[in-house]
Amino acid sequence: QRRRKKTQYISLFCSKIEVFESTNQKNEYECRLADVGFDVGVRMLELLVHREKAGKRENRILGILSFLHTNVWKSLFGKTADSLERGTSADDEYMISDHDLLVNRYISVPRDMGHLNCGSFAAGIVEGVLKSAGFPARVTAHSVASEGLSRPKTTILIKFAPEVIERDERLGS
Amino acid sequence: NTLSSSSSSLKKKKKNSELFTLTYGALVRHLLLDLESPEEVNKQLDKMGHNIGIRLVDDFLAKTNTRRCRNFSEATKTIAETGFKMFLGVTARVSPVDDKECKIVFNENPLTDFVELPEKLQQLRYCNLLCGVIRGALEQISMKVEVDIARDPLKGDDKFELHMKLVEYVNEEYPFKDD
Numbered sequence: 001q002r003r004r005k006k007t008q009y010i011s012l013f014c015s016k017i018e019v020f021e022s023t024n025q026k027n028e029y030e031c032r033l034a035d036v037g038f039d040v041g042v043r044m045l046e047l048l049v050h051r052e053k054a055g056k057r058e059n060r061i062l063g064i065l066s067f068l069h070t071n072v073w074k075s076l077f078g079k080t081a082d083s084l085e086r087g088t089s090a091d092d093e094y095m096i097s098d099h100d101l102l103v104n105r106y107i108s109v110p111r112d113m114g115h116l117n118c119g120s121f122a123a124g125i126v127e128g129v130l131k132s133a134g135f136p137a138r139v140t141a142h143s144v145a146s147e148g149l150s151r152p153k154t155t156i157l158i159k160f161a162p163e164v165i166e167r168d169e170r171l172g173s
Numbered sequence: 174n175t176l177s178s179s180s181s182s183l184k185k186k187k188k189n190s191e192l193f194t195l196t197y198g199a200l201v202r203h204l205l206l207d208l209e210s211p212e213e214v215n216k217q218l219d220k221m222g223h224n225i226g227i228r229l230v231d232d233f234l235a236k237t238n239t240r241r242c243r244n245f246s247e248a249t250k251t252i253a254e255t256g257f258k259m260f261l262g263v264t265a266r267v268s269p270v271d272d273k274e275c276k277i278v279f280n281e282n283p284l285t286d287f288v289e290l291p292e293k294l295q296q297l298r299y300c301n302l303l304c305g306v307i308r309g310a311l312e313q314i315s316m317k318v319e320v321d322i323a324r325d326p327l328k329g330d331d332k333f334e335l336h337m338k339l340v341e342y343v344n345e346e347y348p349f350k351d352d
Contacts, residue, residue: 032203039199040192047191076192 037124044125045132048075057133061094061160061168064135069096072129082153092165096126097155099146119143119154126156136161190262190283197284201299211297218298222305229306230313233259241314245339246272248311253277256310273339276323280332290327298322304335315343 048071049057058064065084073081077098087093119141127139137160143152204214234241237255242248246269253267257279265279284300298304304320311318317340324334 036196036199036203039202040195043195043198044191 031120033120034124034127037121037126038128038131039124041125041128041130042132043128044072044075045129048072059134060171061135061164064130064133065094065096065158067133068126068129072125073098076125087157087159090159092160092162094158094160095155096158097144097153098122099149099153100151119156122154123156126158130158135164137164190286194283194286197302198288201297205294205297211294215296215298215301218301219305219308222302222307223309223312224305225302226306226309226311227313229260230310233310244272245316245318246275248314248316249275249277249337252307252310253279275337277335277337278332282326282333285327288327295328298325299327300325300333307335307337312343317341317343 052071058067069081069084081096082099083097085095087095123139123141130137137158140157142155142157144155145152204217208214233256239251242251249267253265257263257265261283263279263281265277267275267277269275300322307320308318319338319340321336323336324330324332
């Protein structure tokens with residue numbers, strides 16, 4: 001049952017890509033995908049918090065990240081994300097990775113689109129969830145080659161706004 | 174115990190379709206922002222649906238192993254009874270008017286869960302994507318059809334009703350001549 005839903009979802013997604021084909025720029029493409037994802041994220045948060053957490057809000061960074069990695073991912077993609085890591089280069093960065101992101105699985109990008117990443121849609125969802133939950137961040141999607149995997153994994157990079165980091169430090173002490 | 178497990182599987186089914194519902198909603202919303210006119214959005218949804226429909230047929234035939242439908246009546250019956258169930262999880266009924274016209278009726282529609290249409294968007298045919306999908310799919314099996322939304326709960330009706338009309342059977346054209 002779930003697999004069938006996935007197929008039709010992917011078809012919808014492919015056609016969405018085609019709609020956005022009218023914009024030639026790769027950047028604009030990703031922005032548009034991210035925008036739609038953002039909308040989904042905002043509403044997803046409302047739904048999930050109401051249903052799974054009885055309206056309880058997260059106020060710590062690790063809490064909201066764990067919520068994303070587990071609840072949001074499961075709800076959207078049928079499984080939890082594969083990893084959640086702290087960024088190595090900066091204190092305000094975190095990464096959620098998925099080895100086989102649903103939206104990237106069936107889509108092949110034509111050569112002239114270069115490094116278009118349909119993971120931008122997922123990045124948009126994450127950004128929508130975070131913003132609505134009170135953790136504004138800049139979120140981007142990246143393909144990362146990984147040992148032992150036949151295809152690159154998709155890494156969602158989250159860079160929190162400074163006030164989020166400050167607030168979390170205050171709450172921690 | 175069986176009651177709770179069936180209600181939890183219903184919940185699971187609803188959960189799985191949420192991404193679909195929310196994505197479609199976000200898509201329509203963005204089309205409205207870009208194109209502004211509901212009429213333009215209707216056209217775009219139909220076009221997108223058409224693109225999906227022409228691919229969906231192959232997927233459907235591969236998964237169900239059905240015999241190719243020979244005429245309009247068979248095709249619409251298959252769409253309503255098998256297609257809708259498979260792709261939308263919806264039970265639909267077809268009522269033929271004659272051999273070139275029919276209605277497809279259904280009560281639920283994952284595309285419209287949680288949706289309310291504001292007053293100023295009454296011109297919007299929210300589910301027009303569906304019409305395009307059916308049109309595109311039938312085109313792949315040589316039938317040119319028109320699909321309209323006759324009744325729409327988003328506009329106050331009690332159920333969804335699609336009205337389908339066969340325009341013509343299209344002969345398959347070969348890309349090269351035999352002689």
